[in-house]
Structures are given as structure tokens and as C-alpha cells.
Amino acid sequence: MQVIEVSDKQTINSFHELPYKIYKGDSNWVPPLRMMVENVLDPKKNSALQNGNVKRWVILKDGECVGRTGAFFTKSYSYEFDQPTGGVCFFESINDQEVANLLFDTAKEWLSSLSVEAMDGPINIGENFFNWGLLTDGFMQQSFGMNYHPEYYKKLWEAYGFKTYYEQYSYHLDITSPDLPERFWKIAAWMAKKPNYRFEKFSFKKSEKYISDFLTIHRKAWESHDNYKPIEKQELRSLIKDSKVMLDEDFIWFVYHDDKPVAFFMMMPDLNQLLKNFRDGKMSLIRYFKLLYFKKKRIINRCRVLVMGVVPKFQKSGIESGIFWQIRQVLLKKHWYNEMELSWVGDFNPKMISIFKATGAAHKKTHLTLRYLFDREKEFKRCPIIDD
Numbered sequence: 547m548q549v550i551e552v553s554d555k556q557t558i559n560s561f562h563e564l565p566y567k568i569y570k571g572d573s574n575w576v577p578p579l580r581m582m583v584e585n586v587l588d589p590k591k592n593s594a595l596q597n598g599n600v601k602r603w604v605i606l607k608d609g610e611c612v613g614r615t616g617a618f619f620t621k622s623y624s625y626e627f628d629q630p631t632g633g634v635c636f637f638e639s640i641n642d643q644e645v646a647n648l649l650f651d652t653a654k655e656w657l658s659s660l661s662v663e664a665m666d667g668p669i670n671i672g673e674n675f676f677n678w679g680l681l682t683d684g685f686m687q688q689s690f691g692m693n694y695h696p697e698y699y700k701k702l703w704e705a706y707g708f709k710t711y712y713e714q715y716s717y718h719l720d721i722t723s724p725d726l727p728e729r730f731w732k733i734a735a736w737m738a739k740k741p742n743y744r745f746e747k748f749s750f751k752k753s754e755k756y757i758s759d760f761l762t763i764h765r766k767a768w769e770s771h772d773n774y775k776p777i778e779k780q781e782l783r784s785l786i787k788d789s790k791v792m793l794d795e796d797f798i799w800f801v802y803h804d805d806k807p808v809a810f811f812m813m814m815p816d817l818n819q820l821l822k823n824f825r826d827g828k829m830s831l832i833r834y835f836k837l838l839y840f841k842k843k844r845i846i847n848r849c850r851v852l853v854m855g856v857v858p859k860f861q862k863s864g865i866e867s868g869i870f871w872q873i874r875q876v877l878l879k880k881h882w883y884n885e886m887e888l889s890w891v892g893d894f895n896p897k898m899i900s901i902f903k904a905t906g907a908a909h910k911k912t913h914l915t916l917r918y919l920f921d922r923e924k925e926f927k928r929c930p931i932i933d934d
Contacts, residue, residue: 547612547645549652552602558584560604560611564638567611568696574687575694576818580828583636585788586671587616593781594672597621599660602636603652605645613639613646617653618671619662622776627664628927629919632657634667635677639702646702654920664919666711667703668693672781675852679714679890679913686911689850689887690792690817692716693913700914708916712929715899716889717907721877726906730867737868744805745872748798750790757782759800759807760855767855791837792817796876797849801856801865809856811869815841816848816887844882851888854898866901894929 552561562580569575587602589595598620605613619632634653639646657665670677676691680699688694719726738745748756757779764777786793792814801809820837856865877883888907891898892915919926 547648548606549603549648550606552604552614557604560606561602561614561636564604564611564614568638568640569694572696574685576687576822577824577826579821579824582788586635586677591784592671593778593784594620594622598624598671600635600671601656603649605648607645612642613649615639615649615653616671617656617665619657619660620671622778624662629663629924630661631664631666631917632660632662633669633671634665635669635671637668637699639699641696641698641702643702643705647706650706650918654918658920663921664917666915666917667708668695669915673777673785673853675890679915681911681913684716684911687818687822688911689848689889690814690821691850691852692889692911703916706918707922708918709926710928711915711917713893714890714913714915715893715902715909716887716911716913717891717902717905718910719886719888719905719907720884721874721886722884723906727904730904730906731871731874733864734867734871734874737864738871740868742804743865743868744802745868746800746802748795748800750786750795753783753786756798756800757786760810763800763807763810763855763857766857770858789814791841796880797873799869799872801869803860807857808860809854809865809869811854811873812852813849813873813886814852815846816850817846819846819848847883848885848887849877849883851886861897866898867904870905892929895932897932 550557552558562583565577585591587600589600595618598618600616600618602616603614604611615637616635617632618635619630624630624632634650637649639649653665668677668680677693679693680703681688681693681695682700685697760782761777761779794815797813797815799811800807820841854866854869873886877886888902889911890913891902917926
């Protein structure tokens with residue numbers, strides 16, 4: 547077998563074409579857009595890499611591409627743990643442990659040369675609500691931004707020595723169900739109309755204001771957590787700019803208490819319901835307009851909750867239920883939507899899990915964030931639980 551660093555048109559094509567072999571015949575798999583993958587891996591377009599580095603490789607066996615992976619480290623992620631920790635991204639392999647081991651060894655060797663002492667995967671270079679975690683349960687068509695994998699991947703990762711750092715749960719809520727818990731929604735409606743609180747929809751015209759409010763809430767909500775990593779303003783600007791075609795102002799909400807930002811909620815339509823028609827993962831101007839056309843045709847009936855944050859002082863006020871009440875009113879008006887996916891919440895966050903369950907949502911999918919310690923004698927520690 548031959549390991550080749552991706553560095554030219556030929557190896558880039560091999561990198562992108564391998565998944566079509568891995569997922570051949572699997573109707574659940576939606577090909578990611580090639581340009582979006584390239585943007586994640588490009589330091590000029592991904593601000594997370596401005597203080598970091600990334601490399602990627604393919605493996606050839608008898609002249610055929612049989613595996614690929616990327617590895618990275620960034621200042622915002624790698625130094626937030628007990629040891630410098632890199633990431634493994636865009637891993638794909640045939641069902642062959644030897645191939646997988648060679649991919650992991652290659653990533654480990656390169657990261658070790660940078661004084662990194664552990665690697666997590668499969669994770670994204672940037673925010674954790676996209677391309678994060680190994681799918682191990684719920685092998686259905688994933689919503690946009692959620693990883694999909696063959697069932698045998700879990701064996702490949704664990705046989706190499708990766709262990710579960712934390713589990714990620716995704717819940718699905720049938721908006722139209724008459725069986726939604728009445729008590730939760732009554733409390734939610736009361737909270738949504740409580741004095742001194744203001745629930746406000748996002749506006750692209752005032753995006754700079756909302757970006758600043760988002761960063762304020764995000765820092766206060768997570769800075770005390772062991773797995774907290776700050777978001778750069780430019781990173782958020784780029785995300786909004788690159789995702790504008792996918793975002794809906796009605797799906798992004800902020801909450802203010804006495805005019806101070808205390809909570810945010812971000813959801814998006816499941817673009818995979820459209821992208822599944824572009825089976826080669828390529829985008830063109832014509833396809834872009836087709837995307838806009840199909841979006842207006844109301845073909846999408848599922849939306850995905852990306853992230854929700856609440857300043858600690860207000861986390862026991864019921865503000866989360868108030869946000870869900872607002873969103874439910876939006877979806878009832880947009881009658882073509884019938885499903886909300888709440889994805890994802892880590893097993894380290896029992897409070898958020900209880901809120902998701904309280905809405906009446908059902909646990910449908912599980913992903914794993916895996917970690918490999920280079921020092922095999924070092925004690926492995928799982929992600930600590932967030933205390934109330």
C-alpha cells in the first residue's frame with residue numbers, strides 16, 4: 547500500500563471520489579458538496595486554520611484508492627485539554643483494518659511531529675455542529691451537516707485503540723403530533739410572554755449586532771466548561787456568509803432580558819433533502835438556482851437545530867422552553883415542515899438532554915466523539931459532566 551499526500555488535482559479527485567465507492571448502493575448517503583469540503587480544508591477560507599495546520603492523504607492499493615483521511619491542529623481546539631489534541635477529519639476507508647490502521651498511523655505520525663499528544667475524531671475543523679462524530683446508531687438519511695458512516699467504521703476505529711470521549715444524541719420531534727406533552731408547552735407559552743424578556747428574530751441586515759450578541763452569550767454560557775472553545779468573530783461571519791442560502795431568518799432567535807442578550811437558538815432547513823439529487827457532489831451556477839427553486843417549492847419538510855446557548859444565570863428560568871414555543875409557532879405557520887431534529891447534545895450535558903426529552907422528542911441517532919492518546923500508558927478520561 548502507498549500513502550500519498552493530497553497535493554494536486556489527481557490526488558484531490560481521488561480524495562473526493564473514494565466515498566462514492568464506499569457508499570455505492572446506499573440510498574441513505576447524501577454526497578457532500580465538494581466545494582464545501584474544500585472550503586473547510588482551505589486556510590484561506592476557514593478561519594479556524596489561521597492559527598493551525600492541516601494535511602490530508604489517500605492510500606493506494608494496487609493502484610486503486612482505498613482510504614483517505616485528514617489531520618489537523620488548531621489553536622482554538624488543540625490546547626483546550628489535558629494534553630495538546632489534534633483532530634482526524636474526513637476519514638473514509640474500505641472494510642480493511644490494515645488500511646484504517648495505516649491512515650491512523652499517518653495522522654498520528656504527523657501530529658506527533660507537531661508535539662501533539664492525542665487525536666480526536668472524526669471531527670470538524672471548526673464548529674462542532676457540522677461534520678462531527680462517528681455514526682453508530684440510527685443509519686438513516688442524515689440531516690445537513692451530520693456525519694453518515696457505514697456500520698463497520700466503529701470496529702475500525704476501536705480496533706486501532708480509539709475510545710469514546712463522549713456520546714452525541716440526536717432527537718426528532720414530530721411538530722404535528724397531537725401527543726406532544728401539554729404541560730411542557732403550557733409552561734413554554736407562559737415563559738415566552740414573561741415580562742422583561744424579549745424574543746427577537748435574527749435579521750441579515752443587522753447581522754453584525756447579532757454576531758456580537760451570539761459571541762457574548764456563547765462565552766458566558768460555556769467558558770466554564772472543560773470542553774469550551776471560543777469562536778472567532780470572523781469564523782461566525784464566514785459561516786453566515788457561506789450558509790446564507792441555507793439559513794432562514796425565522797429559524798434563528800435571540801432572547802434579551804432588560805435588553806441584554808441572554809440566549810440564542812439557531813436552526814436550519816435540512817438541505818440534504820435537496821442535495822440528494824446532486825449525486826456527484828458538484829455545484830454549478832445552474833444547480834445553485836435549482837437549489838433556490840426547489841427550496842421555494844417547499845420540498846424540505848425537516849429542519850435541524852444546530853445550537854442553543856443560555857447564559858448560566860438564566861438557565862433555570864425556563865427560557866429554553868420559551869424558545870421552543872416561539873419556534874413551534876413558526877413551524878406551525880410553515881405547515882410544510884413536520885419534523886424538527888434536535889442535534890446534537892452530548893452525554894456530558896444531562897440538563898439539555900432532559901429539555902429535549904421534555905418536548906416529546908425521541909432519541910433517533912447516536913454519534914461518538916472518539917479519542918486516542920499517543921501515550922498508551924496514560925489514564926483515559928471521558929469528557930466531564932456539566933454540573934447544573
